[in-house]
Amino acid sequence: MPEFPYSRLRRWPDVEADNLQAYDATDLLLVEWALALDVPGDEITVIGDEYGAITLALTDAGRPGIRVHQDLATGRRALARNAADLGLAGFVPHELDASLLAGARLVLVQLPKSLAELEQIADAVTRWAAPDVVLVAGGRVKHMTLGQNEVLGRRFAQVQAQRAERKSRLVVASEPRPAPADPPFPVTAQHDGLTLVAHGGAFAGPRLDIGTRVLLEVLGLAGAQFSKNSESGDGEGRDSAGAPGGSDRSGGVVHGGGAALDVIDLGCGTGALAAAYALAHPEARVIATDRSAAAVASARATAAANGLADRILVTHDDAGSELPDASADVVLLNPPFHLGTSIHTGAATRLFDAAARLLRPGGELFTVFNSSLGYRAELTRIVGATQQLHRTAKFTVTRSIRR
Known part of the structure; x- marks a missing residue:
């Protein structure tokens, strides 16, 4: 042979x-x-x-x-x-x-x-x-x-x-050995009004990873518990000026002045960003998408646990490839920096490209990433003008406006 x-x-x-x-x-x-x-x-x-x-x-x-x-x-x-x-x-x-x-x-x-x-x-x-x-x-x-x-x-x-x-x-x-009566997954955790459900293969499990917490806080979607648990910092680099509708007193960004927006949580994981956004903006049309089947199953369960099953569409897809071009007003993104066991920024670049394709002109991409990665120039090149909303020693949050 x-x-x-x-x-x-x-x-x-x-x-x-x-x-x-x-x-x-x-x-x-x-x-x-x-x-x-x-x-x-x-x-x-x-x-x-x-x-x-x-x-x-x-x-x-x-x-x-x-x-x-x-x-x-x-x-x-x-x-x-x-x-x-x-x-x-x-x-x-x-x-x-x-x-x-x-x-x-x-x-x-x-x-x-x-x-x-x-x-x-x-x-x-x-x-x-x-x-x-x-x-x-x-x-x-x-x-x-x-x-x-x-x-x-x-x-x-x-x-x-x-x-x-x-x-x-x-x-x-x-x-x-004999299997237990009840499977060990999915597991559920409560986070100050937000319920997260996770299967074994979902990143961070039922926890809120630190990057997601920081992004939720900057977007004004985090409750008191999120704010208390997020990484501390002196606010260096925070700048919320120029967002549609301006910014609130806590520094969170207000979107669209109450208009019904099309929002995509790109690489949604357990669906924390999608669910938090949908809970805060009942008028929004929200899609959560991830390439991981475990993440998709988790995000669907998270949506159901928060009473959002009929308001969040969850898809198993590669960087939103099956979603229409120019179909989103807002994209939320906490990109990975690993490909399997290899550290490689290519995964983030693919998601930046996807966000640029999915956003309408003038649409907003909100990204959180490890500060050491310095993605701001790449986001400006791929998506459009990018400003830093918040920075700590570990995490940076940016807003990019689709050109």
């Missing part, structure tokens, strides 16, 4: 760069482990296959019927594109639910960054897979922790780490 052409795989539509590739040694180890076992494709589940390397290599090796779950919309599109390019078919995409795992005897997992996401995956496997299921999880050694073994150990009686190869390592979990 000819060797699978891993080098032909692409990350597109995710960020592509010389130091970013569409497969790694962990993918190869997981494929090699699966091929050494006599498990048919329809009894194999793959979770976290970033760009399809595991699924497509096994399909190409004669294991049709593999079920696959990818959290990111970019990964799903890359898998479909890579499959078409290689002329491969026969695998079946699923969400993280019973249909993904029913009857599965071998589950291959690219270890996620968060222990909460791994816990939800492990719970799902023990809850829905075959009684004799074996879970094989892999990752780059430098990113692996004993905490991952502990999470698996709570769900499986046997957890064995394998010898490291090519700077990657596999962990084999077997003999699943």
Whole structure:
């Protein structure tokens, strides 16, 4: 059998760069482990296959019927594109639910960054897979922790780490323990009038991350608890002049003078920004969008928990690509600065490009980012005139006016 052409795989539509590739040694180890076992494709589940390397290599090796779950919309599109390019078919995409795992005897997992996401995956496997299921999880050694073994150990009686190869390592979990009556996710937390709901793979879980808190405060959407918990600073660089409708006494920005605005929470996570905006502006039409399926499920649950299910449309999309051009008056953005385990600003740049496309002329982009990243010049170049509304040692909030 000819060797699978891993080098032909692409990350597109995710960020592509010389130091970013569409497969790694962990993918190869997981494929090699699966091929050494006599498990048919329809009894194999793959979770976290970033760009399809595991699924497509096994399909190409004669294991049709593999079920696959990818959290990111970019990964799903890359898998479909890579499959078409290689002329491969026969695998079946699923969400993280019973249909993904029913009857599965071998589950291959690219270890996620968060222990909460791994816990939800492990719970799902023990809850829905075959009684004799074996879970094989892999990752780059430098990113692996004993905490991952502990999470698996709570769900499986046997957890064995394998010898490291090519700077990657596999962990084999077997003999699943009985699943608890209630799944551990989603989880819920209250934040001074705002309810957040989070699945395991959602960034920051049910907490309000510091950047979101700062942006809510500057926008005038934060209650007393938000303000008390947000990062302290002396207000250096705060400037709310020039916003439509001016600014309120607390420095929060007032939008549109009561007009019904079209608002997009771009990269919405658990939907904190979308929900807070919708609660403060009942007349607004709000869309929340994220490339993470876990985030989308969380944002929908957050909207429902706050009585906003009929007012916030939540979409699983890549940088709002399915939303119409020039359809928004306001975009809210707390961009990531990681691509998987790599620090890379390309993800933020893609979202700046998306905001520029989505905003109407004169529309506003409100962005919060780590002060060290210095995105102001890039925002001015991509979107339009950008001013600093607030700055602390850690976070900067800017407003960009679409040219």
